Amino acid sequence: MTATQVLIGPTGGIGAVLAAAMGPGTVLLGRSTVPALDLLDEGSIAAAASSCGSGLTLVIDATGFLHDAEFQPEKSLRQIDPAHLARSFALNATGPALLMKHFLPLLARDERAVFATLSARVGSISDNRLGGWYAYRASKAALNQLVRTAAIELARTRPLAVCVALHPGTVDTGLSGPFAKNGLDVQTPAAAAAKLLTSIAGLTAERSGTLIDQNGLTIPF
Numbered sequence: 422m423t424a425t426q427v428l429i430g431p432t433g434g435i436g437a438v439l440a441a442a443m444g445p446g447t448v449l450l451g452r453s454t455v456p457a458l459d460l461l462d463e464g465s466i467a468a469a470a471s472s473c474g475s476g477l478t479l480v481i482d483a484t485g486f487l488h489d490a491e492f493q494p495e496k497s498l499r500q501i502d503p504a505h506l507a508r509s510f511a512l513n514a515t516g517p518a519l520l521m522k523h524f525l526p527l528l529a530r531d532e533r534a535v536f537a538t539l540s541a542r543v544g545s546i547s548d549n550r551l552g553g554w555y556a557y558r559a560s561k562a563a564l565n566q567l568v569r570t571a572a573i574e575l576a577r578t579r580p581l582a583v584c585v586a587l588h589p590g591t592v593d594t595g596l597s598g599p600f601a602k603n604g605l606d607v608q609t610p611a612a613a614a615a616k617l618l619t620s621i622a623g624l625t626a627e628r629s630g631t632l633i634d635q636n637g638l639t640i641p642f
């Protein structure tokens with residue numbers, strides 16, 4: 422299998438629409454694909470990456486974790502749970518770091534190539550005015566720092582490449598649905614995916630290492 426475009430997380434609310442929009446030539450990788458890619462298993466990430474070949478021009482990571490049957494976003498310090506923090510960091514920070522470890526070396530060298538991972542505005546420390554959501558906020562802040570650091574290293578060998586964290590806006594998916602508030606600007610996954618792809622298409626290497634919102638604007642860390 423050789424590819425130029427890869428989408429990781431094709432079963433997600435946003436990932437499924439991105440996968441469709443990116444077209445049939447896109448390699449889709451997730452826990453239920455062949456080969457399987459599990460963020461919690463570096464061997465599976467390495468094997469999936471090596472199955473893609475080199476010369477990739479676009480890799481999008483649409484995975485992420487906010488809540489599950491066991492853990493809900495914390496409203497106060499009293500709810501901080503080490504296991505919740507550990508799961509959030511494993512899925513939102515360590516997992517994408519391993520994706521960068523194994524996929525950035527596969528990006529095309531002599532042309533523009535993009536690695537984009539879905540982060541979140543709430544991972545911005547300077548934008549934090551509401552508090553709460555400790556594990557999600559902190560793990561996305563860690564992701565933003567990992568992206569920044571990887572972008573600096575990537576530029577040494579691939580000056581045309583872009584490595585960014587993207588905020589998709591609030592999107593009606595299983596991840597955000599239980600927390601959507603009346604009056605909040607909630608987008609459909611299709612609208613969000615279209616905006617993300619437009620934003621990605623306009624990215625240049627000068628934007629590498631930043632956090633960018635659904636309209637292509639930089640969000641301060």
Ligand SMILES: NC(=O)c1ccc[n+]([C@@H]2O[C@H](COP(=O)([O-])OP(=O)(O)OC[C@H]3O[C@@H](n4cnc5c(N)ncnc54)[C@H](OP(=O)(O)O)[C@@H]3O)[C@@H](O)[C@H]2O)c1
Nearest residue numbers: 430432433434435452459460484485539591592594596597
């Ligand atoms: N929705 C929003 O309003 C919103 C807002 C800001 C940021 N974001 C960010 O956007 C991204 C996508 O969000 P979404 O709403 O589309 O979430 P979602 O519907 O919950 O999708 C999450 C994706 O992550 C994958 N995933 C979870 N654990 C994994 C693992 N161990 N290995 C591989 N893949 C795994 C899931 O795959 P499985 O099917 O295998 O579980 C699924 O494809 C996330 O990073 C989220 O933080 C979303």
